[in-house]
Amino acid sequence: MAFPSAPTALWSVSLLAVLFAAVAHSNVVYDDDPLQPVTTDETVSVGGTVTLTCRVAESDNSSLQWSNTAQQTLYFGAKRALRDHRIQLHRSTHTELSITIDDVQLSDEGEYTCSIFTMPVRTARATVTVLGVPGKPQILGFENPVPEGGKVTLTCTSTGSKPPARLRWYRGNQELEGRPNVVAPVPDDPTYNVSSELTLEVSRSDDKALITCAVDHPSLAPGDKRSEQALRVLYSPVVEIVPESDLPREGERFYLHCLGNSNPEPTTYVWKKKDGELPPLAKVDDAYLRFEMLNKSDNGVYLCQADNGIGHSQGEYTLLVQDPTAMSTSSGVDHAVIGGVVAVIVFILLCLLIVLGRYLIRHKGTYLTHEAKGSDDAPDADTAIINAEGGHSGAEDKKEYFI
Helix, strand or coil: CCCCCHHHHHHHHHHHHHHHHHHHCCCCCCCCCCCCCECCCEEEECCCCEEEEEECCCCCCCCEEEECCCCCEEEECCEECCCCCCEEEEEECCCEEEEEECCCCHHHCEEEEEEECCCCCEEEEEEEEEEECCCCCEEECCCCCEECCCEEEEEEEEEEEECCCEEEEEECCEEECCEEEEECCCCCCCCEEEEEEEEEECCHHHCCCEEEEEEECCCCCCCCCEEEEECCEEEEEEEEEEECCCCCECCCCEEEEEEEEEECCCCEEEEEECCECCCCCEEEECCEEEECCCCHHHCEEEEEEEECCCCEEEEEEEECCECCCCCCHHHHHHHHHHHHHHHHHHHHHHHHHHHHHHHHHHHHHHHHHHHHHHHHCCCCHHHHHHHHCCCHHHHHHHHHHHC
16 A cells, blocks of 8 residues: 655645634634625515625635535626526625525525635625515305304415414404414425414494405515405394475375385385374385375374394384475575565664654754744844745845835
């Protein structure tokens, strides 16, 4: 057997020592080492794109390299090393090597290594976390309508989430508390199937109410994936009798309408008159009671019973037939307003007439007073007549004339 020479053996030992030192220092991060590569962990959803970036503060012209979870070289500098069309070069400089991975799958999750081939070799690791996107939730339990006061149990399921998704229940905008159930992943499948149950005691107000199951998961924006179903609640009628008009007048046609608020709609209606028989001219037409010609003998309390198979209920209406000349309440109000306006106008006119009359009487009294005063001041009968005729100035003229 041939043995290696002493210098060759020494060189081999030295090479092993260097490699051992390189491996020993590969996981050590030197914060003050400008050649130490720096990476960041990344999170991406299935089907998305992730960018892996490796940087150094300074460069000694050594090449940077990215390796995958199986330690296969992806890129050495700007050179592609692994034939995978999903992996592309994003940027390559002396201080940075960035690559992208498109259409990420769950199998791409793990630690990726960035290395710089200095002496010793320096490395940094980046953990890629892949989120499994949950499927659209499915709601079961709406197969049959629920009677009022009964209970219904709804089940919501979603598959393919990683980590396990949370399912939230809502009635309208109100969040409800469900019972979650997480199914562990099967071998070779890291995703989870999740489900949640919701039990409700329903009332008639819940009929047509929207029940929502929404998926809460880091890979989704709030409300991205949800399902809605409307509750169907069966309940007995609540009856109301609605008249054709608020002013039933004698001699006119008239009808009463029986409204049964229920689910399902009422199927039968029974009309009766309290304390008596229905009038001869009153005809039952399913939900309507029609009067061909109203008469005051039709006055009374009318009853309608509606039945929808779930239950029945009864409503009543008091009919009071008015005279043919009767006016509606709104017309009475209008006439009252018009009468009030007319009364105000008449009052104002009367006030004006009184004021005007008093003014005229006072003016005439003043005139008579001046006339009498002129007669009293005259020295004789002739002068008094002249003064009474308003002739003071004439008297003066006559006086001048006699002079």
